[in-house]
Amino acid sequence: xxxxxxxxxxxxxxxxxxxxENDKCVIEDLLDTLKANKERCVGMAANxxxxxxxxxxxxxGFMDMIMINPVIIKKSGAYEAEExxxxxxxxxxxxxxxxxxxxxxxxxxxxQRQKYFGEIAQIIQHETDHCDGILI
Numbered sequence: 862x863x864x865x866x867x868x869x870x871x872x873x874x875x876x877x878x879x880x881x882e883n884d885k886c887v888i889e890d891l892l893d894t895l896k897a898n899k900e901r902c903v904g905m906a907a908n909x910x911x912x913x914x915x916x917x918x919x920x921x922g923f924m925d926m927i928m929i930n931p932v933i934i935k936k937s938g939a940y941e942a943e944e945x946x947x948x949x950x951x952x953x954x955x956x957x958x959x960x961x962x963x964x965x966x967x968x969x970x971x972x973q974r975q976k977y978f979g980e981i982a983q984i985i986q987h988e989t990d991h992c993d994g995i996l997i
Contacts, residue, residue: 862889862890862893863890863893863894863897864890864893864894864910864911865910865911866894866898866909866910866947866948867908867909867910867911867948868948868949870996872908872911872913873908873909873948873991873994873996874994874996875908875913875994876992876993876994877906877907877908877913877914877915877916877991877992877993877994878913878914878915879914879915879930880907880914880915880916880929880930880966882970884907884912884914884916884929885968887907887910887912887914887916888916888918888927888929888968890910890912891905891907891910891916891917891918891927892918892925892927894909894910895918895919895920895925896925898947899920901947902947903919903920903984904917904918904919904920904984904985904987904988905917905918905919905947905988906988906989906991906992907992908991908992909947909948909991915929915930915931915992916928916929916930916992917931917985917988917989917991917992918988919981919984919985919988921981927967927968928963928965928966928967928985928988929965929966929967929968929970930965930966931963931964931965931985931988931989931992932963932964932965932989933961933962933963933985933986933989934962934963934964934974935960935961935962936958936960936961936962936986937958937959937960938958938959938960939956939957939958939959940956940957940958940959941954941955941956941957942954942955942956942957942983943955944983944987944997946987946996946997948991948996949996949997953997954997955987955997957982957983957986957987958982958986959978959979959982960976960977960978960982961976961977961978961982961985961986962974962975962976962977963975963976963977963985963989
């Protein structure tokens with residue numbers, strides 16, 4: 862189901878709770894909402910649709926990716942980026958990292974650990990910040 866985008870900064874500033882298998886329906890809502898906003902958005906965190914759970918989805922350019930309870934465990938190559946967000950107006954500057962390593966659960970709740978770089982790494986950092994209650 863396509864959900865409205867939350868713009869309440871007080872809600873978005875809260876740290877997300879760990880997701881469980883009972884939260885699988887949130888993933889479908891996130892994917893539906895991401896697809897509905899694909900002209901303006903490449904990634905979403907669950908709190909952006911009003912669910913305070915640690916789930917992110919993003920488009921890699923050829924497929925949608927799901928990360929449940931993602932944690933960035935390594936990062937290198939700091940740089941300054943400018944980003945927008947559906948939940949906020951305007952473009953803001955932030956520090957990002959060229960290379961990251963992430964631990965997360967996949968859609969089957971199997972633990973994964975993968976390295977990302979470039980634009981995909983930047984998207985993951987933006988969305989995990991949402992999970993941590995950090996807004997750009």
